[in-house]
Amino acid sequence: MSNGFGLVVRFELRDPEAAAGFDELVARTLPGIKEHEADTLAYVVHSVPGEPNVRVFYELYADRAAFEAHERQPHTVRFLAEREQYLSAVQVTFLEADAGKGPVGP
Template identity: 60%
Template sequence: MGFGLVVRFVAHDAAAAHAFDRLARETLEQIRAMEPGTLVSINHAVPDQPRVRVFYELYADREAFEEHERQPHVRRFLAERGQYLESFEVTFLDEIDGKGSATCTA
């Protein structure tokens, strides 16, 4: 069953938001190349809120998420993100059903 999360980040200012985006981009490059169990990992900007970013992440299962968390590029992201952020909030998601979901076969 799929496992996911949504994270809302608030940067200190617009410059910090752009620096956060660079860190996220570097991390996402490694996620794409090295994490087959990470099905979706997207950094979103929020219209009219230049300091806000929202991550949406979907994993094949909880073990894929745990493997993701062990990766050096993710550990670097987690260690460095704080310098850019005023706050963040994580919401974990257990998949029920959906189009393009980990459990959908058609």
């Protein structure tokens, strides 16, 4: 069984209007991920209490190839291009599973 391939992405949005636009973009993107990406095991969008202009994504893929396939999907390409207008900063942390409980494991 694969260990999976994960990442956490922290998006800092310019202002409340940018946050609203970003949230709409996310809402338009999620159906494509849900319907067309069987090897995307988790794609969870989080808000952060006390930080209304921050969103954190947790993404888990079956393997690196599944992540790369996700990046090539038309809905993802659109998201990556359109998100820039809303952002003041973005931080990406790639993860390797070592132990735990979930849909993939060592």
